[in-house]
Amino acid sequence: MHPQLQQLVALQDMMGMIREIEEKGSELEDMGFKTAGLDDLKNAREELEGKIDPQVMGLFRRLTGKFGRAVVPVIGNSCTGCFALIPASFVSKTNAGRLQYCESCGRILYWP
Amino acid sequence: MDIADVLKHTSSELFLPDLQATDKESAIQELVSGLSSGMNIQNPDTILQMLQSRESLGSTAVGPGIAFPHGRTLAVQQLSILMARSTKGVDFDSEDGGPTHLFFVLIAPPQDMGHQYIKSLATLIDSVQDTDLRDKLMAADNYEAFCAALKGE
Ligand SMILES: [Zn+2]
Numbered sequence: 001m002h003p004q005l006q007q008l009v010a011l012q013d014m015m016g017m018i019r020e021i022e023e024k025g026s027e028l029e030d031m032g033f034k035t036a037g038l039d040d041l042k043n044a045r046e047e048l049e050g051k052i053d054p055q056v057m058g059l060f061r062r063l064t065g066k067f068g069r070a071v072v073p074v075i076g077n078s079c080t081g082c083f084a085l086i087p088a089s090f091v092s093k094t095n096a097g098r099l100q101y102c103e104s105c106g107r108i109l110y111w112p
Numbered sequence: 113m114d115i116a117d118v119l120k121h122t123s124s125e126l127f128l129p130d131l132q133a134t135d136k137e138s139a140i141q142e143l144v145s146g147l148s149s150g151m152n153i154q155n156p157d158t159i160l161q162m163l164q165s166r167e168s169l170g171s172t173a174v175g176p177g178i179a180f181p182h183g184r185t186l187a188v189q190q191l192s193i194l195m196a197r198s199t200k201g202v203d204f205d206s207e208d209g210g211p212t213h214l215f216f217v218l219i220a221p222p223q224d225m226g227h228q229y230i231k232s233l234a235t236l237i238d239s240v241q242d243t244d245l246r247d248k249l250m251a252a253d254n255y256e257a258f259c260a261a262l263k264g265e
Contacts, residue, residue: 034170
């Protein structure tokens with residue numbers, strides 16, 4: 001996987017985790033989980049954001065603001081953000097070295 | 113939700129009867145490689161990173177001798193549960209300082225309807241509070257026996 005994409009996916013997972021703790025933290029604490037490391041996790045998020053190319057980061061933020069999630073999985077040849085079909089040529093090895101975007105909605109594509 | 117519903121998300125391919133790792137970092141790696149070979153995952157590093165982030169929040173070894181690593185990631189499309197056991201015990205940074213022998217790893221997609229994985233987590237945590245059950249789980253000969261013990265059969 002493209003290293004930048006790997007970082008974006010990790011960032012998005014991390015953002016989801018932070019949101020989950022902020023929204024459902026008490027439920028998890030009732031089960032016995034500690035969430036004392038939330039600030040550490042937020043620091044790790046900032047650190048990761050700093051490693052990503054600023055231009056890509058800007059786009060990621062815009063897409064997140066617009067859609068909630070900037071990176072979406074491609075499942076069954078479709079963008080799961082807008083359900084547009086992704087051309088087979090996108091999956092080819094020649095494209096593995098760069099980020100790919102849905103031609104229809106612009107979200108960043110990820111093949112799980 | 114009862115334990116039988118929870119067990120629908122696992123399989124014999126997602127059962128590791130005896131982990132080799134004894135420290136936290138290599139145990140997480142072993143769990144992730146178990147997940148990626150058991151369910152055909154393209155990007156195991158994504159899951160590894162997610163579980164490491166989760167542990168930085170606070171250790172998931174909250175039961176006596178039991179850990180519940182969990183979280184959501186784009187790398188999976190459905191809730192998947194891996195069960196693992198360690199005879200030697202793993203130093204998983206548990207609350208009581210004791211070694212961890214049982215692992216229930218829950219990985220859910222970001223868009224998990226109705227927080228199915230939180231409910232599964234709660235059910236599992238409730239089910240394994242009993243000391244006798246933990247002994248049975250440690251003694252189970254195979255995946256089927258392990259599940260039967262969990263279901264109280
Ligand atoms: Zn799209």
